[in-house]
Amino acid sequence: GNSVTQMEGPVTLSEEAFLTINCTYTATGYPSLFWYVQYPGEGLQLLLKATKADDKGSNKGFEATYRKETTSFHLEKGSVQVSDSAVYFCAQNSGGYQKVTFGTGTKLQVIP
Amino acid sequence: KAGVTQTPRYLIKTRGQQVTLSCSPISGHRSVSWYQQTPGQGLQFLFEYFSETQRNKGNFPGRFSGRQFSNSRSEMNVSTLELGDSALYLCASSADSSGNTIYFGEGSWLTVV
Numbered sequence: 001g002n003s004v005t006q007m008e009g010p011v012t013l014s015e016e017a018f019l020t021i022n023c024t025y026t027a028t029g030y031p032s033l034f035w036y037v038q039y040p041g042e043g044l045q046l047l048l049k050a051t052k053a054d055d056k057g058s059n060k061g062f063e064a065t066y067r068k069e070t071t072s073f074h075l076e077k078g079s080v081q082v083s084d085s086a087v088y089f090c091a092q093n094s095g096g097y098q099k100v101t102f103g104t105g106t107k108l109q110v111i112p
Numbered sequence: 113k114a115g116v117t118q119t120p121r122y123l124i125k126t127r128g129q130q131v132t133l134s135c136s137p138i139s140g141h142r143s144v145s146w147y148q149q150t151p152g153q154g155l156q157f158l159f160e161y162f163s164e165t166q167r168n169k170g171n172f173p174g175r176f177s178g179r180q181f182s183n184s185r186s187e188m189n190v191s192t193l194e195l196g197d198s199a200l201y202l203c204a205s206s207a208d209s210s211g212n213t214i215y216f217g218e219g220s221w222l223t224v225v
Contacts, residue, residue, distance in 0.1 A: 043218040
């Protein structure tokens with residue numbers, strides 16, 4: 001079946017460090033891929049998305065490229081801020097509709 | 113434009129009781145879906161509705177049910193509550209049926225004691 005695997009957390013970085021959170025997926029067909037962010041006590045916010053191979057999603061300095069050959073969608077940011085501290089979820093939607101499969105989440109803590 | 117609104121935000125119920133959670137999608141959105149989030153199981157899909165019809169259902173027991181009204185508002189119901197039903201229940205909506213852009217509400221925190 002469809003699944004998403006992302007790196008275990010927590011990830012602790014100093015402010016202005018480079019961030020990479022790895023994400024790989026298994027799916028039948030060609031899914032749409034997403035990164036969501038969840039701040040403490042809140043719901044999920046769509047951070048970025050890519051709907052086809054080689055697409056790059058970007059938002060708020062975060063980027064991720066849809067790599068079909070490696071079935072990956074790694075999240076990157078060149079310089080993290082304390083305000084980026086949150087849990088990040090990689091997700092896919094391969095069947096259309098709203099049935100999204102999520103990874104387990106990676107908690108990011110950025111220290112000043 | 114108002115986001116996805118869920119009520120109540122927090123509630124405590126006793127084992128064996130039932131609960132109804134409400135979700136108002138973003139204006140104009142016709143698709144609504146529900147997810148359960150727990151520390152142990154993560155985010156799991158419950159069900160999805162489009163134009164009052166259930167299109168998809170996750171692997172949850174029949175105690176979990178939902179519906180969508182003609183104004184796209186949705187409710188989910190859990191009967192005979194168990195301790196393991198304690199979770200954050202998230203509602204999401206999208207404008208079309210593709211599922212490519214889904215917006216989540218802030219969730220309803222359910223505690224079963």
